[in-house]
Amino acid sequence: MREIPVFKDTRLLEALDYIDRDLIAEVINDIKAPDADAVPGQSKKAVWRSVKQVLMLAACVVLISAFIPMVSYVIERYDISLGGIFGHSTTEETTVDTPTEHAENPSYPIFTPDLEPISDEMIAELKEVWYQKVYAAEYAAYSKYYASRSDLTDQQKENSSIIIAQDHASFFTSILFSTKKEDHFQGRYYGTISDCVIFAINTYLEDEYNVITIGKTSIINDYSFHIFAYKDGIVKAIETAYSDGWLNADDAEKIRERHNKFNAYGYWKVDEQKEYTYAKFVTDLEEISDKKIEQINNALFKKNYEQEMLNLEKDSDTPEILNERRAKELYARKAYTLAKAQSNMFVVGIKTMDHFINSFRYYGTFGSCVIWASVNNYPPQETVYDLDWVQLTYSAETHVNVYSNGKIYDLKEAFDQGILDIDNARKLYHRYLTYEAYLISDRTAPILAFPEDAPAAEIYEEAKAGNFVVFNDAFVTAGEDIWNSFYEQCSSGLPAEVHIVNYYPSRSAIFLTTVLYNGVHFEQYTEARSGGYTNLLYSKYKHIIKYDGEPLDPESAIHRREEVYILVNDETLTYPKIKESTESLNYYIAFTKLSDIKDEYTTLIPRE
Amino acid sequence: MKDERIIELFFARNEDALRETELKYRNLCHYVASNFLASKEDREETLNDSLLALWNSIPPERPDNLPAYLSEVVRRLSINKSRANNAWKRGKNVQIVGEEFLSMIEDGTDLAAQFDAKRAGGLISAFLRASSKSDRKIFIMRYWLDMSIEQISSQTGFGESKIKVTLHRMRKKLAAELGKEGYTV
Numbered sequence: 001m002r003e004i005p006v007f008k009d010t011r012l013l014e015a016l017d018y019i020d021r022d023l024i025a026e027v028i029n030d031i032k033a034p035d036a037d038a039v040p041g042q043s044k045k046a047v048w049r050s051v052k053q054v055l056m057l058a059a060c061v062v063l064i065s066a067f068i069p070m071v072s073y074v075i076e077r078y079d080i081s082l083g084g085i086f087g088h089s090t091t092e093e094t095t096v097d098t099p100t101e102h103a104e105n106p107s108y109p110i111f112t113p114d115l116e117p118i119s120d121e122m123i124a125e126l127k128e129v130w131y132q133k134v135y136a137a138e139y140a141a142y143s144k145y146y147a148s149r150s151d152l153t154d155q156q157k158e159n160s161s162i163i164i165a166q167d168h169a170s171f172f173t174s175i176l177f178s179t180k181k182e183d184h185f186q187g188r189y190y191g192t193i194s195d196c197v198i199f200a201i202n203t204y205l206e207d208e209y210n211v212i213t214i215g216k217t218s219i220i221n222d223y224s225f226h227i228f229a230y231k232d233g234i235v236k237a238i239e240t241a242y243s244d245g246w247l248n249a250d251d252a253e254k255i256r257e258r259h260n261k262f263n264a265y266g267y268w269k270v271d272e273q274k275e276y277t278y279a280k281f282v283t284d285l286e287e288i289s290d291k292k293i294e295q296i297n298n299a300l301f302k303k304n305y306e307q308e309m310l311n312l313e314k315d316s317d318t319p320e321i322l323n324e325r326r327a328k329e330l331y332a333r334k335a336y337t338l339a340k341a342q343s344n345m346f347v348v349g350i351k352t353m354d355h356f357i358n359s360f361r362y363y364g365t366f367g368s369c370v371i372w373a374s375v376n377n378y379p380p381q382e383t384v385y386d387l388d389w390v391q392l393t394y395s396a397e398t399h400v401n402v403y404s405n406g407k408i409y410d411l412k413e414a415f416d417q418g419i420l421d422i423d424n425a426r427k428l429y430h431r432y433l434t435y436e437a438y439l440i441s442d443r444t445a446p447i448l449a450f451p452e453d454a455p456a457a458e459i460y461e462e463a464k465a466g467n468f469v470v471f472n473d474a475f476v477t478a479g480e481d482i483w484n485s486f487y488e489q490c491s492s493g494l495p496a497e498v499h500i501v502n503y504y505p506s507r508s509a510i511f512l513t514t515v516l517y518n519g520v521h522f523e524q525y526t527e528a529r530s531g532g533y534t535n536l537l538y539s540k541y542k543h544i545i546k547y548d549g550e551p552l553d554p555e556s557a558i559h560r561r562e563e564v565y566i567l568v569n570d571e572t573l574t575y576p577k578i579k580e581s582t583e584s585l586n587y588y589i590a591f592t593k594l595s596d597i598k599d600e601y602t603t604l605i606p607r608e
Numbered sequence: 609m610k611d612e613r614i615i616e617l618f619f620a621r622n623e624d625a626l627r628e629t630e631l632k633y634r635n636l637c638h639y640v641a642s643n644f645l646a647s648k649e650d651r652e653e654t655l656n657d658s659l660l661a662l663w664n665s666i667p668p669e670r671p672d673n674l675p676a677y678l679s680e681v682v683r684r685l686s687i688n689k690s691r692a693n694n695a696w697k698r699g700k701n702v703q704i705v706g707e708e709f710l711s712m713i714e715d716g717t718d719l720a721a722q723f724d725a726k727r728a729g730g731l732i733s734a735f736l737r738a739s740s741k742s743d744r745k746i747f748i749m750r751y752w753l754d755m756s757i758e759q760i761s762s763q764t765g766f767g768e769s770k771i772k773v774t775l776h777r778m779r780k781k782l783a784a785e786l787g788k789e790g791y792t793v
Contacts, residue, residue: 018729025676027748033639530656
């Protein structure tokens with residue numbers, strides 16, 4: 001390993017501060033920044049979805065406020081029904097969940113009339129098996145995160161099943177076989193095929209399983225998931241079920257068809273009788289044929305191929321880029337299509353060229369043009385598409401593509417070149433809004449409301465008199481008993497809730513936090529009010545750890561003893577480890593009590 | 609909202625400017641800051657400070673490119689905060705990247721006593737302009753944004769070995785360029 005020399009003069013680093021801004025802009029504009037508030041352990045796709053939700057929320061607010069006059073004009077001029085967008089349609093077919101309705105019904109049930117019925121007894125049996133056995137015996141083999149546990153002996157697996165089940169429960173949002181919200185058991189039932197109950201679950205593990213291959217069948221999802229088969233007390237991943245003879249090729253195709261149906265860009269809605277039906281967001285979306293998908297795949301490959309060739313020209317000595325001969329061979333063999341079309345969306349993968357293009361939303365076919373949005377690693381393009389008066393806003397890594405006559409265009413490019421006209425743009429915009437209206441996050445922070453314009457000092461005083469744990473800078477000034485009771489309750493595995501107020505008089509900043517414990521995991525919601533604006537933060541944690549002892553830097557500390565409670569996901573973390581780590585860890589210090597303050601610092605203690 | 613509109617809000621002293629900037633660039637700010645600061649709280653504070661700095665500087669400034677301008681502010685404040693922090697609160701790349709950049713200077717070499725960082729910055733800019741777009745992107749990501757090789761790879765799609773080789777070559781060339789201009793390296 002090359003040794004880094006000890007440098008003598010660091011002034012050269014200052015020169016970096018004076019690099020011309022346009023050069024910086026060139027890079028910054030291309031940066032694909034992940035969600036700053038993402039929960040660790042979420043897959044890349046899940047993180048992306050969160051980014052998208054936040055950005056879409058922002059985009060929707062901005063768009064709706066900015067475009068209301070415009071939309072009104074369009075309604076008047078073109079007689080468009082916006083019921084589908086804003087959820088006020090009078091017809092069943094075009095009703096879209098409003099964000100509020102969605103928040104009240106976050107569980108998406110799974111039964112459709114054409115699936116084989118599944119009995120409550122079978123659901124209960126499966127749940128039991130899942131919690132008790134599956135995680136250790138099957139799932140571990142599929143996850144790097146738990147790779148170490150796959151080495152367990154059978155006896156150890158048996159012994160550790162309960163603990164692992166708890167881990168599992170906190171890692172999956174849910175596995176749904178019931179419409180009961182409190183069940184925390186959510187998933188998707190694909191039917192009973194060849195005597196196997198087939199079900200899918202979404203995962204928030206680090207690994208992504210968005211492509212499952214069983215024999216010649218590929219099943220694709222736009223976020224992390226996996227599909228399992230259950231029979232006779234045993235759950236197997238469907239690949240294993242297939243190789244073990246539980247399922248055959250026809251079964252695999254059937255599962256794929258059903259999966260595609262579920263992914264046809266619809267949503268579940270519940271009526272007054274608590275019946276669930278599946279509805280599409282965009283009811284008039286044009287079907288897309290396999291042949292068309294094939295054409296798009298060809299064009300995408302060609303585009304990537306040309307890009308690679310350009311890279312090759314620039315860096316002929318770069319070994320890891322695919323060479324020309326190999327690329328031509330792949331192109332000739334069409335060895336690049338990873339998957340068939342989904343019913344209403346499609347995923348194109350060119351794995352061999354190191355490009356995986358995940359086309360996540362099909363906007364429809366407009367004349368000769370197929371339009372879809374994708375997340376890809378092309379050099380990023382504009383994320384705000386201005387098409388005359390139509391404006392579509394996306395997060396940085398999203399691109400809208402147009403396929404026409406064998407070529408792929410960027411949306412703006414297609415519009416500027418007249419491949420799409422304003423009528424197409426209007427229709428596209430309508431569909432864009434319909435999708436985005438749905439994508440507003442269903443997360444509502446259960447933070448006790450204080451008036452938005454209330455001064456921080458006033459909130460602080462009010463909180464001290466209420467049922468809050470209150471801090472003034474580093475010092476706890478009220479609610480220590482409330483904290484202790486919360487800790488005691490969650491240590492016993494009982495659901496608990498606590499409200500924390502952190503007040504920083506020097507900055508006039510106040511942080512209002514609610515920590516919820518549901519018996520499995522903690523959720524932290526923080527409303528940060530500082531400098532005249534508010535920021536909402538959300539994180540999820542699995543464990544709470546406690547430190548009680550000397551401060552870690554006893555000499556410079558103002559105190560001699562401290563008691564610290566930290567929410568973490570990795571239970572092996574300790575307070576000293578967190579403090580010493582140079583890595584970016586996700587944790588939340590929920591409560592700190594400093595005691596035995598050194599004499600010279602007693603003046604720092606707030607005089608209440 | 610378009611950047612031009614956000615800047616207009618700053619000029620109108622409308623506080624929505626802050627909200628809109630944060631909505632649009634919160635992730636970017638965190639990303640830039642994360643390379644210098646390990647703790648989320650520190651990054652959050654830096655974001656707040658950066659927004660305040662924008663409020664105070666626009667007007668009179670009217671940045672041509674808001675995200676680049678904001679990133680400069682976030683970077684500067686993050687570096688300041690990182691320097692003030694104990695080692696455990698610093699981002700993991702800070703020291704490694706700094707040392708790597710300075711490795712172009714031979715051991716024991718001091719720059720000229722009259723070193724002018726601004727002029728050297730101009731020389732680096734000129735050097736980057738003469739480089740290919742992908743090379744200067746890698747350079748800025750590494751030495752200006754303090755990104756890890758892995759992060760650069762994920763942002764650009766280039767392999768890690770290509771990135772390392774590119775950086776090595778660029779350091780070598782830059783050292784020669786600076787040498788020509790009288791900086792002994």
